[in-house]
Amino acid sequence: MSAPPALHEVLAAVLGIRDGRLRVLLWQRALDPDAGRWALPGGTLGPEEDVESSVRRQLAEKVDVREVAHVEQLSVFSDPARSPGKRRIATAFLGLVPSDADPALPEDTAWHEVDDLPPTAFDHAAIVGSARDRLRAKLSYTNLGFALAPAEFTISALRELYVAALGHAVSATNLQRVLTRRDLLVPTGETAAPGRAGGRPAALFRFTDRSLRVTDAFAVLRPPARPGGPRDGVLP
Amino acid sequence: MSAPPALHEVLAAVLGIRDGRLRVLLWQRALDPDAGRWALPGGTLGPEEDVESSVRRQLAEKVDVREVAHVEQLSVFSDPARSPGKRRIATAFLGLVPSDADPALPEDTAWHEVDDLPPTAFDHAAIVGSARDRLRAKLSYTNLGFALAPAEFTISALRELYVAALGHAVSATNLQRVLTRRDLLVPTGETAAPGRAGGRPAALFRFTDRSLRVTDAFAVLRPPARPGGPRDGVLP
Numbered sequence: 289m290s291a292p293p294a295l296h297e298v299l300a301a302v303l304g305i306r307d308g309r310l311r312v313l314l315w316q317r318a319l320d321p322d323a324g325r326w327a328l329p330g331g332t333l334g335p336e337e338d339v340e341s342s343v344r345r346q347l348a349e350k351v352d353v354r355e356v357a358h359v360e361q362l363s364v365f366s367d368p369a370r371s372p373g374k375r376r377i378a379t380a381f382l383g384l385v386p387s388d389a390d391p392a393l394p395e396d397t398a399w400h401e402v403d404d405l406p407p408t409a410f411d412h413a414a415i416v417g418s419a420r421d422r423l424r425a426k427l428s429y430t431n432l433g434f435a436l437a438p439a440e441f442t443i444s445a446l447r448e449l450y451v452a453a454l455g456h457a458v459s460a461t462n463l464q465r466v467l468t469r470r471d472l473l474v475p476t477g478e479t480a481a482p483g484r485a486g487g488r489p490a491a492l493f494r495f496t497d498r499s500l501r502v503t504d505a506f507a508v509l510r511p512p513a514r515p516g517g518p519r520d521g522v523l524p
Numbered sequence: 525m526s527a528p529p530a531l532h533e534v535l536a537a538v539l540g541i542r543d544g545r546l547r548v549l550l551w552q553r554a555l556d557p558d559a560g561r562w563a564l565p566g567g568t569l570g571p572e573e574d575v576e577s578s579v580r581r582q583l584a585e586k587v588d589v590r591e592v593a594h595v596e597q598l599s600v601f602s603d604p605a606r607s608p609g610k611r612r613i614a615t616a617f618l619g620l621v622p623s624d625a626d627p628a629l630p631e632d633t634a635w636h637e638v639d640d641l642p643p644t645a646f647d648h649a650a651i652v653g654s655a656r657d658r659l660r661a662k663l664s665y666t667n668l669g670f671a672l673a674p675a676e677f678t679i680s681a682l683r684e685l686y687v688a689a690l691g692h693a694v695s696a697t698n699l700q701r702v703l704t705r706r707d708l709l710v711p712t713g714e715t716a717a718p719g720r721a722g723g724r725p726a727a728l729f730r731f732t733d734r735s736l737r738v739t740d741a742f743a744v745l746r747p748p749a750r751p752g753g754p755r756d757g758v759l760p
Contacts, residue, residue: 293529
């Protein structure tokens with residue numbers, strides 16, 4: 289069973305918290321197929337690039353990629369019926385933008401609520417769902433919150449980001465306790481300017497690391513420490 | 525920058541513990557390119573199939589797929605120079621076979637030690653390394669040991685599997701403690717037949733689940749329990 293050559297494309301589901309909601313960056317297609325529908329940034333893999341360099345190149349056409357705090361491969365979408373015409377196989381990526389980054393967007397591009405998408409092109413709604421599920425899963429066993437949060441934040445502000453990303457209530461007290469106990473968060477020693485309601489100024493925190501690690505890998509399964517070796521819990 | 529169509533292939537790094545070592549299933553290429561070198565099972569994506577059905581079809585030519593306890597996508601390997609001739613883009617998978625499964629293998633196929641590979645074809649050694657790293661990472665925050673272990677085992681036998689997979693020493697006492705505390709392991713109530721050395725018969729255990737879940741997702745980040753909803757910690 290030999291296959292006719294297929295086009296390979298890369299697609300990026302870039303998520304971030306905007307106005308208290310988890311949103312995804314989509315652009316509105318001007319041309320058929322699926323004219324008027326909203327699509328993920330991306331396009332065909334170039335002859336000289338691999339999928340990682342391709343997704344960064346293509347994202348740069350829609351958003352300032354310096355604002356993207358984390359990018360990882362999601363998975364391959366390869367249903368033969370996923371788009372009309374010549375077969376296209378897509379490598380999908382998850383990208384995350386901190387809530388205080390405000391990248392300039394082209395006219396055709398906007399942030400849309402992940403749980404209330406406009407009409408989407410092809411299988412892009414399924415890719416957005418896969419990105420949302422990956423984010424939610426990793427928030428629960430890694431430090432991935434760093435990629436949604438500003439450099440410094442109050443616990444109350446961080447709680448709002450987790451609530452928006454997870455889609456359910458989270459207690460600020462419990463969030464602070466579990467993230468601190470696992471050495472994800474450290475206090476900066478500073479406090480935020482008091483809000484309009486006055487009251488005690490709130491302590492500011494930052495994430496200990498701003499690259500991905502598993503936050504509670506079983507200690508007994510860690511390799512013996514080696515000078516200069518990879519740190520415990522750093523994802524391969 | 526428009527790309528000429530490329531071939532899409534799927535490749536499977538099937539790992540298992542054999543004779544106390546972490547090994548991978550490889551077949552020896554009879555024809556050029558890279559004749560005589562050892563390669564991962566796989567091949568070109570068929571016109572009617574997606575990558576998941578393709579990898580299962582192609583694996584079935586090398587090994588009884590009923591013996592494969594877990595399969596997941598690793599990532600896309602897409603360096604333009606990864607193979608000679610027409611461009612090939614590969615979706616690589618990790619597969620795991622329990623230590624007591626003994627699938628019949630074709631003549632050209634054998635288990636090779638992951639940390640002592642024979643000469644390999646193309647970029648397949650890098651794919652094996654990626655599979656080994658994924659396995660090691662997931663053993664430390666999921667129940668993935670179920671896919672390496674027989675249905676029932678003593679703690680001593682399980683420790684040997686973890687040592688082989690992780691490549692470093694693991695204490696049986698600590699392993700039992702952490703896996704039990706996280707509800708990964710349950711005693712079967714039976715004991716193993718005593719070894720030649722005699723001594724007290726050892727208790728038998730099994731994994732609570734034989735599908736993948738994160739074993740210690742932050743409890744505070746779990747959604748409220750819903751009747752009939754997905755269970756806590758189940759990977760999306």
